[in-house]
Amino acid sequence: MSAPxxxxxxxEVTGVRVSLTDRCNFDCVYCHNEGLGDTRGPMAARDDEMDTDDVVRFLEVAAEFGVDSVKFTGGEPMLREDLEEIVRRTPDGMETSLTTNGTFLPGRAPDLVDAGLDRVNVSQDALDxxxxxxxxxSGAYEEVLEGVRCAVEAGLDPVKLNMVVFEHTAGYVEGMVEHVAETDGLQLQxxxxxxxxxxxxEWNVDIDRVHDWLAEIADRxxxxxMHDRRRYWVDGGMVEIVDPVENETFCANCGRVRVTHEGYLKGCLNxxxxxxxxxxxxxxxxxxxxRETVAERVPYYGEYLVEDDDGAYVLDEEYVG
Structure with missing residues (x-):
């Protein structure tokens, strides 16, 4: 393995996010499908998805370049029946994690752990x-809760709950913070x-207000x-905020590239x-x-987008056309 x-x-690029499919059994109103937009179609397997060997071959090359972590995403990556095989064949020494809606974790979480999965993020945007x-x-609320329980029991703790903060969910932030503080094996993102x-x-919520509130109640x-993110420890529970919007510091600390389910590399989510x-x-x-993708990467905020005289972010003329 060479240096990153x-x-x-x-x-340095030390991590990759690999989208295994754009299919999903949910249709979340905020979904951006790894920056590609809502392109989801039928639930049947698609011919344009990378196959098992393609994914493993990419990971083997990434390992050659010093990449030491991979996160499998989608769509819903657990719609891939070969997920356990992909995890099992991930190069030794590469941390494997998964972002899922959790509905397929019951029954499969132990097999994923046996295959070598290290961590899991489960999308849970409300406690109602x-x-x-x-x-x-989707009406799968109870299935998601069961999926979280199964992940913890299988040894994937701490399970990170992913909660997108916007108009529909902002009122549940306090309850979710209390929930992870009271429940062993959970963290909140x-x-x-x-x-x-x-x-x-119009759905936007000022994330700085959430930062301020957590700073007031946090023990530390x-x-x-990574991305210079802040973590708040509240009554023993860990809460982390991912706040990339108009955040030059976030972009300046990004060490990941992404792979679409069709086998395209992209240097930036946005x-x-x-x-x-x-x-x-x-x-x-x-x-x-x-090599080309890494060489052409630029921070999204502060380079690809720059501030004008009014403080608004505008496209850098260098990248027009």
Missing amino acids: LSDDFGR PETFAAVTQ LIEYMPELTGRP VERRS RNDDLRSMGEMTKPEIRETF
């Missing part, structure tokens, strides 16, 4: 079935709503090196003008595309 590749801004159904357009990717700015506050095909997914093609 660095982009022109000194950011009606609000949960309105946000996810509050995710800033991204109106530029969903097209509904820590900062993670951009789709930098998609690069890995062709037939041979190792030489993957290596070349990986």
